Amino acid sequence: xxxxxxxxxxxxxxxxxxxxxxxxxxxxxxxxxxxxxxxxxxxxxxxxxxxxxxxxxxxxxxxxxxxxxxxxxxxxxxxxxxxxxxxxxxxxxxxxxxxxxxxxxxxxxxxxxxxxxxxxxxxxxxxxxxxxxxxxxxxxxxxxxxxxxxxxxxxxxxxxxxxxxxxxxxxxxxxx
Amino acid sequence: xxxxxxxxxxxxxxxxxxxxxxxxxxxxxxxxxxxxxxxxxxxxxxxxxxxxxxxxxxxxxxxxxxxxxxxxxxxxxxxxxxxxxxxxxxxxxxxxxxxxxxxxxxxxxxxxxxxxxxxxxxxxxxxxxxxxxxxxxxxxxxxxxxxxxxxxxxxxxxxxxxxxxxxxxxxxxxxx
DNA sequence: CCTCTTTGGTTTCGATCCGAAACTAACTGT
DNA sequence: ACAGTTAGTTTCGGATCGAAACCAAAGAGG
Numbered sequence: 580x581x582x583x584x585x586x587x588x589x590x591x592x593x594x595x596x597x598x599x600x601x602x603x604x605x606x607x608x609x610x611x612x613x614x615x616x617x618x619x620x621x622x623x624x625x626x627x628x629x630x631x632x633x634x635x636x637x638x639x640x641x642x643x644x645x646x647x648x649x650x651x652x653x654x655x656x657x658x659x660x661x662x663x664x665x666x667x668x669x670x671x672x673x674x675x676x677x678x679x680x681x682x683x684x685x686x687x688x689x690x691x692x693x694x695x696x697x698x699x700x701x702x703x704x705x706x707x708x709x710x711x712x713x714x715x716x717x718x719x720x721x722x723x724x725x726x727x728x729x730x731x732x733x734x735x736x737x738x739x740x741x742x743x744x745x746x747x748x749x750x751x752x753x754x755x
Numbered sequence: 756x757x758x759x760x761x762x763x764x765x766x767x768x769x770x771x772x773x774x775x776x777x778x779x780x781x782x783x784x785x786x787x788x789x790x791x792x793x794x795x796x797x798x799x800x801x802x803x804x805x806x807x808x809x810x811x812x813x814x815x816x817x818x819x820x821x822x823x824x825x826x827x828x829x830x831x832x833x834x835x836x837x838x839x840x841x842x843x844x845x846x847x848x849x850x851x852x853x854x855x856x857x858x859x860x861x862x863x864x865x866x867x868x869x870x871x872x873x874x875x876x877x878x879x880x881x882x883x884x885x886x887x888x889x890x891x892x893x894x895x896x897x898x899x900x901x902x903x904x905x906x907x908x909x910x911x912x913x914x915x916x917x918x919x920x921x922x923x924x925x926x927x928x929x930x931x
Numbered sequence: 932c933c934t935c936t937t938t939g940g941t942t943t944c945g946a947t948c949c950g951a952a953a954c955t956a957a958c959t960g961t
Numbered sequence: 962a963c964a965g966t967t968a969g970t971t972t973c974g975g976a977t978c979g980a981a982a983c984c985a986a987a988g989a990g991g
Contacts, residue, residue: 596976596977597977598977615939615940616939617939625979626979626980628941628943628979628980628981629978629979631939631940631941632941633977651938651939651987652986652987653938653939653940654938654939654940674877675877679873689865690866690870693866696854697851697855698854700854701850772947772948773948774949791968792968792970793967793968793969801949801950802950802951803968803969803970804949804951804952804971806969807968807969807971808948808949808971827957827958827967828956828957828958828968829956829957829968830967830968831968831969
């Protein structure tokens with residue numbers, strides 16, 4: 580609702596547009612299979628054309644870097660630069676994060692859990708994707724220190740397990 | 756976050772812009788002291804000029820009606836028309852409401868409570884207003900079936916107690 | 932090898948939206 | 962009466978976004 584508008588009225592918000600902030604956050608959190616303009620366009624519920632412009636603007640500002648994907652000549656792999664991470668430190672939504680962080684841990688966990696459930700219900704109605712973490716995805720099978728992803732048929736390192744993936748599919752919920 | 760974008764990608768969303776939906780919802784929920792273009796501009800964290808345009812467009816579409824306020828010649832009182840209420844029935848955010856309504860009642864209550872706390876913290880940092888319900892406002896003193904508002908110095912009927920007010924001030928939280 | 936289709940991505944164009952600034956009119960205080 | 966403030970509008974220019982057209986690489990099927 581208007582929480583988002585409120586959050587974006589902060590001091591550091593003027594430097595980037597709302598769409599640019601969202602893109603920067605997305606590419607900082609998405610895993611290597613999901614750091615493409617197309618994936619971001621789905622995440623942001625917009626068109627590929629608009630997403631392409633947003634990415635282009637951030638690249639020209641030096642906050643994102645575009646690399647070619649040798650496995651697929653059409654695709655591009657987007658990385659957040661050092662300047663991009665520095666900019667993220669001034670994220671106007673960080674205030675909101677801090678506000679939420681003041682809540683006790685178990686309250687936060689319950690909040691996230693139910694928000695996720697609502698999001699999934701909504702995404703299903705919109706026939707849109709959900710975008711979840713690898714360690715909560717049904718494609719992932721734990722192996723050694725990391726995991727094997729049956730979807731991308733690749734090994735994931737432990738530090739990648741918390742990243743967002745476009746192919747996320749929720750694990751079966753334990754009944755009850 | 757991107758929940759809002761997702762919610763707005765529904766079937767009926769095309770008929771009104773995001774700002775217009777927000778305005779329509781606001782004027783349907785705000786009490787009689789808060790149904791003005793200025794109050795909406797604060798709620799939406801935008802300028803009075805932009806809010807004026809949004810209201811004007813909705814009036815010309817027949818979803819809002821503008822009445823003069825005899826107590827203050829400058830001010831305008833905005834009302835939602837029957838057509839406006841009919842349009843609200845197709846609110847793309849209604850899907851989100853339904854998704855949340857599937858959660859158990861006490862979970863919803865906890866969610867609202869903590870979201871409100873986060874909003875208040877954030878609003879304080881932004882030196883913005885909070886916009887809460889009259890029955891949770893420190894200005895309200897219960898009287899008979901309604902309440903007396905010390906802020907506007909007016910009697911509120913029982914059915915007005917759930918409306919949003921621009922002058923909302925949270926009650927003192929019970930310590931603990 | 933050669934088409935057809937699909938997919939990832941970009942560009943252009945027009946519509947819309949929005950914020951800043953200038954302005955009018957009505958209220959308030961002295 | 963006068964200055965200062967507040968509610969609201971209008972205009973203008975910039976930013977954004979979605980639709981459509983387009984290009985190139987990857988598959989599919991024969």
